[in-house]
Amino acid sequence: MQAGFRLVAEVGFEGLRLRQVAEDVGIDHSTLHHHFATKQDLVAAIAAYTVSQFWFTAQEDGDPVVRLRSHFDALARLLREHPDLFTVTVELDLRARRDPTVRAAMVEHEAGWRQVLVRTLAEGLAGGTLNREIDPVATAELIIATVKGARLVPGRADVIFDQLFALILGCPLSDDRPPNEETSEKRTS
Amino acid sequence: MQAGFRLVAEVGFEGLRLRQVAEDVGIDHSTLHHHFATKQDLVAAIAAYTVSQFWFTAQEDGDPVVRLRSHFDALARLLREHPDLFTVTVELDLRARRDPTVRAAMVEHEAGWRQVLVRTLAEGLAGGTLNREIDPVATAELIIATVKGARLVPGRADVIFDQLFALILGCPLSDDRPPNEETSEKRTS
Amino acid sequence: MQAGFRLVAEVGFEGLRLRQVAEDVGIDHSTLHHHFATKQDLVAAIAAYTVSQFWFTAQEDGDPVVRLRSHFDALARLLREHPDLFTVTVELDLRARRDPTVRAAMVEHEAGWRQVLVRTLAEGLAGGTLNREIDPVATAELIIATVKGARLVPGRADVIFDQLFALILGCPLSDDRPPNEETSEKRTS
Amino acid sequence: MQAGFRLVAEVGFEGLRLRQVAEDVGIDHSTLHHHFATKQDLVAAIAAYTVSQFWFTAQEDGDPVVRLRSHFDALARLLREHPDLFTVTVELDLRARRDPTVRAAMVEHEAGWRQVLVRTLAEGLAGGTLNREIDPVATAELIIATVKGARLVPGRADVIFDQLFALILGCPLSDDRPPNEETSEKRTS
DNA sequence: CATGAATGAGAGTTCATTCAT
DNA sequence: AATGAATGAACTCTCATTCAT
Numbered sequence: 001m002q003a004g005f006r007l008v009a010e011v012g013f014e015g016l017r018l019r020q021v022a023e024d025v026g027i028d029h030s031t032l033h034h035h036f037a038t039k040q041d042l043v044a045a046i047a048a049y050t051v052s053q054f055w056f057t058a059q060e061d062g063d064p065v066v067r068l069r070s071h072f073d074a075l076a077r078l079l080r081e082h083p084d085l086f087t088v089t090v091e092l093d094l095r096a097r098r099d100p101t102v103r104a105a106m107v108e109h110e111a112g113w114r115q116v117l118v119r120t121l122a123e124g125l126a127g128g129t130l131n132r133e134i135d136p137v138a139t140a141e142l143i144i145a146t147v148k149g150a151r152l153v154p155g156r157a158d159v160i161f162d163q164l165f166a167l168i169l170g171c172p173l174s175d176d177r178p179p180n181e182e183t184s185e186k187r188t189s
Numbered sequence: 190m191q192a193g194f195r196l197v198a199e200v201g202f203e204g205l206r207l208r209q210v211a212e213d214v215g216i217d218h219s220t221l222h223h224h225f226a227t228k229q230d231l232v233a234a235i236a237a238y239t240v241s242q243f244w245f246t247a248q249e250d251g252d253p254v255v256r257l258r259s260h261f262d263a264l265a266r267l268l269r270e271h272p273d274l275f276t277v278t279v280e281l282d283l284r285a286r287r288d289p290t291v292r293a294a295m296v297e298h299e300a301g302w303r304q305v306l307v308r309t310l311a312e313g314l315a316g317g318t319l320n321r322e323i324d325p326v327a328t329a330e331l332i333i334a335t336v337k338g339a340r341l342v343p344g345r346a347d348v349i350f351d352q353l354f355a356l357i358l359g360c361p362l363s364d365d366r367p368p369n370e371e372t373s374e375k376r377t378s
Numbered sequence: 379m380q381a382g383f384r385l386v387a388e389v390g391f392e393g394l395r396l397r398q399v400a401e402d403v404g405i406d407h408s409t410l411h412h413h414f415a416t417k418q419d420l421v422a423a424i425a426a427y428t429v430s431q432f433w434f435t436a437q438e439d440g441d442p443v444v445r446l447r448s449h450f451d452a453l454a455r456l457l458r459e460h461p462d463l464f465t466v467t468v469e470l471d472l473r474a475r476r477d478p479t480v481r482a483a484m485v486e487h488e489a490g491w492r493q494v495l496v497r498t499l500a501e502g503l504a505g506g507t508l509n510r511e512i513d514p515v516a517t518a519e520l521i522i523a524t525v526k527g528a529r530l531v532p533g534r535a536d537v538i539f540d541q542l543f544a545l546i547l548g549c550p551l552s553d554d555r556p557p558n559e560e561t562s563e564k565r566t567s
Numbered sequence: 568m569q570a571g572f573r574l575v576a577e578v579g580f581e582g583l584r585l586r587q588v589a590e591d592v593g594i595d596h597s598t599l600h601h602h603f604a605t606k607q608d609l610v611a612a613i614a615a616y617t618v619s620q621f622w623f624t625a626q627e628d629g630d631p632v633v634r635l636r637s638h639f640d641a642l643a644r645l646l647r648e649h650p651d652l653f654t655v656t657v658e659l660d661l662r663a664r665r666d667p668t669v670r671a672a673m674v675e676h677e678a679g680w681r682q683v684l685v686r687t688l689a690e691g692l693a694g695g696t697l698n699r700e701i702d703p704v705a706t707a708e709l710i711i712a713t714v715k716g717a718r719l720v721p722g723r724a725d726v727i728f729d730q731l732f733a734l735i736l737g738c739p740l741s742d743d744r745p746p747n748e749e750t751s752e753k754r755t756s
Numbered sequence: 757c758a759t760g761a762a763t764g765a766g767a768g769t770t771c772a773t774t775c776a777t
Numbered sequence: 778a779a780t781g782a783a784t785g786a787a788c789t790c791t792c793a794t795t796c797a798t
Binding site for chain 2: 011012013014015087090091093094097098131133134135137138139141142144145146147148149150152153156159160162163164166167168
């Protein structure tokens with residue numbers, strides 16, 4: 001399963017070959033069929049394995065702004081340190097279009113993610129620490145879409161996340177009102 | 190080429206079969222090889238054809254805010270009316286990872302898009318009609334990433350675009366401008 | 379492999395078709411690929427099989443003249459009884475020009491043959507039973523070339539070999555030895 | 568036709584492609600079909616062209632030994648200066664097995680060659696300047712076979728021809744009888 | 757659990773040949 | 778005389794899958 005994951009990261013689902021997976025593991029390709037009756041099954045397992053790797057380090061308590069910031073940071077770090085994870089996710093998003101099993105896994109995973117985002121945004125909105133015009137649901141979708149798009153350009157993910165975060169934060173730092181001190185500076189890390 | 194495009198939209202590059210393309214056109218598959226020596230060549234042609242379909246209806250003059258709004262609207266309409274175009278673009282983005290020819294086409298296309306966005310954002314910033322803290326380059330990347338991510342959920346593209354536009358527009362809470370003026374009426378979803 | 383050999387004898391390497399080989403054996407052509415990954419591999423196997431069929435019945439002891447004569451006889455008999463072997467050898471010689479694997483097999487095989495010939499000729503020369511002016515190396519090459527040429531006209535091989543043998547044997551006119559003694563009785567054609 | 572000849576010399580009949588021939592000539596491959604209706608026709612033309620290149624510089628008069636020697640020399644020189652000619656001849660000999668047209672051309676060409684050889688040998692025999700035990704017909708076949716075999720090892724053709732010539736010349740240079748002065752020395756050129 | 761031989765559908769590609777222009 | 782589009786048969790090779798062991 002992990003070998004399959006690695007292979008997908010390397011050559012995509014289009015280039016995924018059962019024989020190669022088996023060889024990487026060090027077993028006969030027939031033995032692979034013993035564990036995964038069909039290629040589809042392996043793909044589903046890879047999908048499940050991949051989404052299981054995402055454990056949103058989303059604290060439930062604390063300042064929503066901080067939680068949102070750390071969420072972006074966690075994503076940025078993950079993207080930096082485990083680019084494979086995002087590479088495979090892109091592949092999975094594409095495959096989900098035509099593979100219901102994969103689609104189900106992705107939808108479920110995304111639902112959890114969306115829920116976390118919506119709750120955090122709603123709290124921030126209620127607390128007045130976020131741009132008041134933000135619609136939590138719409139912005140959650142916006143964040144999800146942005147992250148998905150940013151996967152394709154890992155090198156620019158940081159700047160993209162920073163800009164989005166800045167926009168979400170709220171009223172942009174007008175000179176006559178003090179901005180949120182600890183977050184207004186452009187994060188570059 | 191168009192048949193290839195349609196087929197990619199339907200079954201993806203992974204399912205693209207030359208024989209099927211030829212059959213859709215009504216010619217022998219050998220004849221297809223007469224025009225596109227290799228499958229790669231056909232894929233490149235499909236890529237070129239696809240990006241050529243994007244004619245950013247980006248006026249050079251006028252209020253940058255209006256131009257940006259109409260840009261989003263144009264994308265939303267295109268996404269609604271020609272979802273195939275975006276489906277194939279997703280496929281192309283994936284394929285670009287491993288196919289230098291496709292990558293070149295995508296990079297070039299994206300560069301033009303980015304340029305238009307940066308210019309419009311910079312003008313809006315200079316004119317004071319946009320959120321003053323926006324970085325044109327970063328926001329251009331943000332928009333591109335968002336659009337790319339939104340392709341995967343065409344049904345939610347409208348709300349995503351609207352939310353992003355609202356954030357870019359600026360602080361709706363500024364004291365000297367009535368809130369919700371130019372953003373509330375634009376909601377189309 | 380043997381089916382491949384037979385097919386080459388029949389239609390040449392130019393006409394060698396994997397599907398035909400597989401069919402002759404009674405297996406699917408995919409199964410053939412299971413055993414010989416590539417056509418080249420099968421060709422190499424055919425080459426190895428073919429040269430392995432040549433077991434020069436070259437005794438190491440005894441009168442060099444007798445050994446040489448029996449060598450020619452063995453070749454003539456082989457050519458009569460297994461013309462396929464020579465047909466394929468001709469094909470292999472041609473293919474060796476462009477296929478390094480085949481070339482290596484042929485060179486090795488030929489080296490063994492040459493060695494046997496040179497040794498026999500040298501012994502005969504030393505023993506005084508052969509034409510004194512013969513150069514063992516040159517004559518070995520001459521024999522090899524003649525045999526290779528004779529493969530193309532199997533029907534005339536006997537007379538060619540006999541004539542060559544007679545010339546190698548020595549001067550039938552020498553005063554101290556009765557002419558036609560050991561050569562006239564050997565004519566078999 | 569000449570382009571075909573060159574191509575056969577390079578890649579053999581097995582690798583001969585009409586499109587390549589046409590391209591080498593600088594015409595469309597359809598135009599080639601205008602001149603040679605079928606590939607077979609082109610092959611036949613190549614065969615005819617090839618054998619036409621062999622003009623045995625066989626004088627009809629003079630000492631048979633000298634004529635034979637010069638025949639060998641001419642062959643050796645041709646082999647040195649125009650190896651393509653022999654390369655293609657090898658290909659033709661192989662192809663003649665399965666292509667009646669080519670076979671006819673080769674047989675006719677060979678018949679002329681054989682006739683020259685037989686006549687020269689017979690004259691030499693009659694004149695007493697050759698090994699008396701030589702059978703003109705058998706030796707002609709021997710020479711032809713040897714030349715055919717020597718084509719496969721152009722580098723060793725000289726030494727092979729020299730050795731064969733020495734053997735044909737006659738009684739080998741016994742010490743007590745003067746050999747043919749001008750021919751007994753080992754030719755090395 | 758594991759293997760390797762076997763399968764069959766089908767992939768991209770090649771190439772001599774034909775035909776309308 | 779020459780072209781280029783079109784053809785179709787056939788090629789080697791791939792790969793997920795099955796089955797007997």
